[in-house]
Amino acid sequence: MTNLSLQAVKKAFGPVEVLHGIDLEIAAGEFVVFVGPSGCGKSTMLRLIAGLEEITSGTLEIGGEIANSLPPAERGIAMVFQSYALYPHMTVYDNMAFGLKISGMAKPEIDQRVRRAADMLQLTPYLDRHPKKLSGGQRQRVAIGRAVTRDPKVFLFDEPLSNLDAALRVATRIEIANLKEAMPDATMVYVTHDQVEAMTLADRIVVFNDGHIEQVGTPLELYTQPANLFVARFIGSPAMNIIPFDVLKGGDRPALLIKGVSETVVSLGPDDKICAGGTGYLGIRPEHLRVARDGDMALEGAVLVSERLGELTNIHLDIGQDDPLIIKVPGMIAPRRGEKMKVTFDRENIHLFEAEGLAV
Ligand SMILES: Nc1ncnc2c1ncn2[C@@H]1O[C@H](COP(=O)(O)OP(=O)(O)OP(=O)(O)O)[C@@H](O)[C@H]1O
Ligand SMILES: [Mg+2]
Structure with a gap:
């Protein structure tokens, strides 16, 4: 069982610093997912842990030992990339066995490891095939199998499923969940842009932004x-609606005023905190909005577009703000462009943020 500890880790390429002092503890056996916009430093972070890049300053500990200058081969880490890079002229079996053969491992031990990995990843029927006769999902499983045979203490995955089509992604995601169950002692760090992968695989998610x-x-x-507007917008799909408000002072209960097509007053409970300043942002997820009934507190607007996805519809409503309000409703109701709608929400589902973006 191996934990990872990052303390004030910085990485610069020449004069450009891309990681600005990362502190992070990853427990032994934990499955941690890194998410964040393109270019925010997720792959760089993995490469520092793997030893493929050198840390500029700060400390990396692997299993309690300082590992800043430990050679990659001595870190007990296996990395799986988006491109699976299998040897085309070798069978699945040989692709998985190759690294072990080179390291001089005895044949029976190699055979046992390859068969165990193949079994774990449902690859046993394909051991004699060549990669070109496999689907993309099967090839990626071979690449994962190759990592498994090395019996690493830590797995690093950099968007391993992003080259796969939707159905294969789902199937391979399940394989990864199964792998995690089968190897409870292995520590896994997984980078993805996919919300469902992050939400379903992670014990904990780390949200990166700009280093x-x-x-x-x-x-x-x-x-x-x-914790803040960035995370509020980043986690969830479609993203949380963020609506500016003014704090209404004077009444006996705190209240928020949302100006738009209509002026909407959202009253809060006596114990609810509002913002320190006179303005802030109200966050409400698309799935927490619904069509209002007469008498409900409501936001009013005109339909811009309805996206029918089968089991649900995302309605984009112009409520007189910069951004449209997105409402996720079950089924296939599809109001036409321009149709007027009133929508409402329950107070317990709102998120309040200070004008500077921190959660209240
Ligand atoms: N070898 C390098 N030399 C110079 N700059 C680099 C190098 N590798 C990465 N960078 C820069 O470091 C920043 C972080 O890159 P990184 O690849 O870690 O992002 P990422 O979060 O993995 O993005 P993506 O989601 O697109 O894969 C980017 O601005 C990138 O241009
Ligand atoms: Mg990357």
Whole structure:
């Protein structure tokens, strides 16, 4: 069982610093997912852990030992990339066995490891095939199998499923979930742009932004208690609606005023905190909005577009703000462009943020 500890880790390429002092503890056996916009430093972070890039300053500990200058081969880490890079002239079996053969491992031990990995990843029927006769998902499983045979203490995955089509992604995602169950002692760090992968695979998610960490938490913590506007917008699909408001002073209960097509007053409970300043942002997820009934507190607008996805429809509503309000409704109701709608929400589902973006 191996834990990872990053303390004030910085990485610069020449004069350009791309990681600005990362502090992160990853427990032994934990499955941690890195998410964040393109270019925010996720792959660089993995490459530092693997030893493929040198840390500029700070400390990396692997299993309690300082590993800043430990050669990659001595770190007990296997990395799986987006491109699976299998040897085309070798069978699946030989692709998985190759690294072990080179390291001089005895044949029976190699055979046992390859068969165990193949079994774990449902690859046993394909051991004699060549990669070109496999689907993309099967090839990626071979690449994962190759990592498994090395019996690493830590697995690093850099967007391993992003080259696969939708159905294969789902199937291979399940294989990865199974792999995690089969290897509970292995520590896994997994980079993805896919919300479903992040939410379903992670014990904890780390949200990166521009070379620093915005928040670390379980998937549900990030969904229910985003620490700031960045995380609020980043976790969830479609993204949380963010609506500016003015604090209404003077009444006996705190209230928010949303100006738009209509002026909407959102009253809060006596104990609810509002913002320190006179303005802030109200966050409400598309799935927490619904069509209002007469008498409900409501936001009013005109339909811009309805996206029918089969089991649900995303309606984009112009409520007189910069961004349209997105409402996720079950089924295939599809109001026409221009149709007027009133939507409402329950107070317990709102998120409040200070004008500077921190959660209240
Ligand atoms: N070898 C390098 N030399 C110079 N700059 C680099 C190098 N590798 C990465 N960078 C820069 O470091 C930043 C972080 O890159 P990184 O590949 O870690 O991003 P990422 O979060 O993995 O993005 P993506 O989601 O697109 O894969 C980017 O601005 C990138 O241009
Ligand atoms: Mg990357």
